Amino acid sequence: MNSLLVYGSYGYTGSLLASAAVSQGWSPIVAGRDRRKVHSQAEALGLEGRTFALESAAERGRVGTETVRVAAALDDVDAVLNCAGPFVDTAEPLVEACLETGTDYLDITGECSVFERLRQRDHRAREAGVTLLPGVGFDVVPTDCLAAFLADELPTGDRLSLGIKSESTLSRGTARTALESVGDGGVVRRNGRLLQVPAAFRTREIDFGGGPEHAVTVPFGDVVTAAHGTGLESVEVYLAVPPWASRALSLLDSAGCLCDAGPVATLLERATDAAFDGPDERELATDRAVVWGEVVDDTGRRARARLETPNPYALTVDAALAASERVLGDGAANVNVDPGFQTPATAFGSDFVLELEGTRLQLLEPHDVGDSSGSDPARSRLVSDG
Structure with missing residues (x-):
């Protein structure tokens, strides 16, 4: 399987996702800002763990510096699944790093402003060959x-x-x-x-x-x-x-x-x-x-x-893993997901939820x-x- 990094993996939904992924034979990289929690989870699940923080927009004054730092953690990763909210704080620094490294981005946000900000990055994502697919949980x-x-x-x-x-x-x-x-x-x-x-x-x-x-x-x-x-x-x-x-x-x-x-x-x-x-x-x-x-x-x-x-929350786990599998192009669900800003229905069709x-x-x-x-x-x- 191509590599997937789950950021915010030790939160409630992230923990459910990481455990479900392992039970299905995946070996995602678990990640977040709390070194102790990442290490404990990685050890319990037998996975690789990575620790790095994401500064909020209010805290971020050195976007270029931060992008380089986060990009270093994503350089060998095919896709990121962001489970760390509020996404208004975490989505943009991860997306900027993904555009730098050519890494596909997914998240489970339902925050309106996040969708709009990522939609406005559609052209840049297409140029970079990166899929931006927020909202792969119950929202939306x-x-x-x-x-x-x-x-x-x-x-x-x-x-x-x-x-x-x-x-x-x-x-x-x-x-x-x-x-x-x-x-x-x-x-x-x-x-x-x-x-x-x-x-x-x-x-x-x-x-x-x-x-x-x-x-x-x-x-x-x-x-x-x-x-x-x-x-x-x-x-x-x-x-x-x-x-x-x-x-x-x-x-x-x-x-x-x-x-x-x-x-x-x-x-x-x-x-x-x-x-x-x-x-x-x-x-x-x-x-x-x-x-x-x-x-x-x-x-x-x-x-x-x-x-x-x-x-x-149960649907979020099922949907997010199914979407990640399709974006990564793995298994029987191998599909061609276009780069740029996508929604679940534009990426996979209206029948996706019925699967x-x-x-x-x-x-x-x-x-x-x-x-x-x-x-x-x-x-x-x-x-x-x-």
Whole structure:
């Protein structure tokens, strides 16, 4: 097998990935910034370990120097799978080093800003012959593949809505990433442009299979990836939450500056680490999630579908290893993945998610569109062109 380095391998998801890879006969290199944790994991799994740190954008003042240092750790590696969040801090230094060394890059991010930053490196990646494939976990494999499927079902469609329902316990890394985004508001795509909007900007009722449920807009990466893969001009992503959560999210958004204050931020981080530990083995084996999608055109026609998946963390392990195998060109899954910025669906097709264990797609009968959401579009603010 060609060489794969898993960065952030000792975190919750990274540990699951590394162990699963070994059980499947792989010998990935485990890596991260904590020498003790890397050494302990490498010894336990019988793998090579490498230790190197990635400075955040706020800390990074010597990009060239850092790129050289990280590139030295990747020089003999065919692909990197980044599992270290928040990815807004780790993706760019790894990607810069990958472009320097000709190493393919994958990660399991769901952070909207990360997808947009990597999309803007598409030309450089093509020139370097490097594949940039973020979002090979639950974010955004199911939603990206569902978006591509629905776009094919209704080629005249120009508006996409996605909904996600999951009751899975969060890992510390996921919870910390969510905490860092408090106060940042939300993001939607309108007419080809990314717009900054307040948290819980819009609400709607979505049927995830058990009747209508309350859902609110969230700034997930599909506002970038779905548009890249399908050309759909308007994209919103919703998350199923209790009705009271809409108000709570708005209050948290308003309190963002307070949460960023040093002592408060430290207290919240400690509370987050104590409260979240990720799903246990039973949850990983038995929990289910549902992804809903709808594409609409100007005549009122729409195509809708639901996709049922395993626990999001279990699916992330399966999807990330399957994607890594394809990018590396190993085994029976040998495929030709083009260089440049890719999404799971553009790299592997909309059926990729259905090749993963425990997924099931249901195409719903289309009918005329009704207006099931409401907010003031005048509150949106342009942050980036698509």
